[in-house]
Amino acid sequence: GAVVSQHPSRVICKSGTSVKIECRSLDFQATTMFWYRQFPKQSLMLMATSNEGSKATYEQGVEKDKFLINHASLTLSTLTVTSAHPEDSSFYICSAPRPASNTGELFFGEGSRLTVL
Amino acid sequence: GIQVEQSPPDLILQEGANSTLRCNFSDSVNNLQWFHQNPWGQLINLFYIPSGTKQNGRLSATTVATERYSLLYISSSQTTDSGVYFCAVGPGGGNKLTFGTGTQLKVEL
Numbered sequence: 001g002a003v004v005s006q007h008p009s010r011v012i013c014k015s016g017t018s019v020k021i022e023c024r025s026l027d028f029q030a031t032t033m034f035w036y037r038q039f040p041k042q043s044l045m046l047m048a049t050s051n052e053g054s055k056a057t058y059e060q061g062v063e064k065d066k067f068l069i070n071h072a073s074l075t076l077s078t079l080t081v082t083s084a085h086p087e088d089s090s091f092y093i094c095s096a097p098r099p100a101s102n103t104g105e106l107f108f109g110e111g112s113r114l115t116v117l
Numbered sequence: 118g119i120q121v122e123q124s125p126p127d128l129i130l131q132e133g134a135n136s137t138l139r140c141n142f143s144d145s146v147n148n149l150q151w152f153h154q155n156p157w158g159q160l161i162n163l164f165y166i167p168s169g170t171k172q173n174g175r176l177s178a179t180t181v182a183t184e185r186y187s188l189l190y191i192s193s194s195q196t197t198d199s200g201v202y203f204c205a206v207g208p209g210g211g212n213k214l215t216f217g218t219g220t221q222l223k224v225e226l
Contacts, residue, residue: 034213038158043203044216091158097211104148104209108160 003027004096006109013084014117020080021112023050023094029074030096034106035067038091050077050094084116119144121206121217129223130194138189138220140204147209149180151189154201154219163189163202167209194224 003026013019023033031052036044048069049057056069066088068080081088093111097104120143130136140149151163164171164178166187171178175194180187187204201221205214 032211036216043219044205046213046215049213093158093160095214104207104211105150105162105165106148106205106207106214107162108152111158111160113158 004094004107004109006094006112008112009110010113010115012115012117015085016083018080018082019084019114020078021092021094021114023077023079023096023109025075025096025099028096028099030077030099031074032097033071033077034095035069035077035079036093036095038093038111044093047079047092052077081114084114086116089114089116119146119206119215121204121215123202123204123217123220125220126218127221127223129225132194132196132224132226134194134224135190135192136194136222138191138202138222140187140189140206140217142185142187142204142206142217145182145185146206148207148212148214149182149187150205150214151178151187152203152205153198154203156200160203191222194222196224196226198222199224 005024007022033050035047038044050071052071058064071077095106095108122141149167152160168182175192177190201219205216207214
């Protein structure tokens with residue numbers, strides 16, 4: 001299957017700082033990537049759709065100025081949590097569609113666990 | 118938006134037992150996937166199955182799209198099968214997935 005890689009896998013930061021998470025598609029191009037968030041013992045909730053060369057599309061209730069998404073190339077999307085606070089502590093996971101296919105099968109990165117102190 | 122409900126929410130099995138997990142969704146879909154989330158949080162793709170039946174080793178899945186449900190069968194369960202199983206649905210074509218509520222499975226010796 002297609003491989004999606006995230007970095008860092010874990011990050012601990014102080015309240016008020018900003019944290020950047022990278023999502024890369026390995027060996028394939030992804031014009032679209034999706035960012036999800038998962039709180040403990042809950043399901044995954046879509047935060048936003050990252051579009052290469054254009055603005056991200058955010059789901060209702062997700063603050064676009066707090067969660068900055070940049071899809072700078074066909075293999076890289078970044079999520080920046082700005083002025084992080086303890087309530088932003090969560091598991092963030094990105095995904096990309098299977099390349100060269102219209103099925104829409106999505107593959108997910110390893111996830112990034114953010115802890116804000 | 119589309120609603121995705123999974124049952125049961127929790128399941129405890131003895132090693133070697135079989136189980137069936139269910140996923141109901143509220144609207145027609147062109148993409149349905151089953152995932153296993155391991156203890157480290159990574160989502161492992163199990164099946165891409167918008168319709169029909171597939172099998173992979175001890176796992177198999179069936180989706181009846183006209184009746185808006187999918188089933189995941191686990192046979193001869195092992196402790197390594199423990200974790201959370203999610204189904205997720207979407208319109209297809211590389212579009213977003215909506216995740217179900219999940220089934221937490223624990224397989225005991």
